[in-house]
Amino acid sequence: MIYKLLSSAEWDDALAVGAFAGSAVDRQDGFIHLSSGDQVVETARRHFAGATGLTLLRVEEERLGDALRWEPSRGGQLFPHVYGSLPVTAVVAARALPVDLPVPDAVAALLG
Structure with a gap:
């Protein structure tokens, strides 16, 4: 499994249209950033500390194909x-x- 942290509002929008087009940073970089299970807590600490209203997605790699x-x-x-x-x-x-x-602890709790 791989993981994506995003705002809950972004997830709601994705559900409404059937796909997540990426956050502002994702669109700027030209791809959607995800993390492995071993990386997601550090990603949360580095990029989402202090943020609120977040959702953690668990994504099945095989469903993404060549993307x-x-x-x-x-x-x-x-x-x-x-x-x-x-x-x-x-x-x-x-x-x-x-x-x-705190966000990193919340992510760790959801993984555990």
Whole structure:
């Protein structure tokens, strides 16, 4: 499984149209940033600390086909990137982050 953190409003919009076209940063970079299970807590700490109203998507890699590429990023680690939109049919679970925990701890709790 791979993971995507996004605002709950962005997820609601994706559900309405059937696909997630990416956040502002994703669109700027030309692909949708995702993380492996080993990377998502650090991604939460680096890029979402202090944010509220977030949802964690659990995405089935095989449902993405050729749109998914593993490419080097932070520290040379390979990260999953989706070129194009992320279809909601590839998402096997979407869970809102608990508001009573810091974002990285909330992500860790949802993974555990």
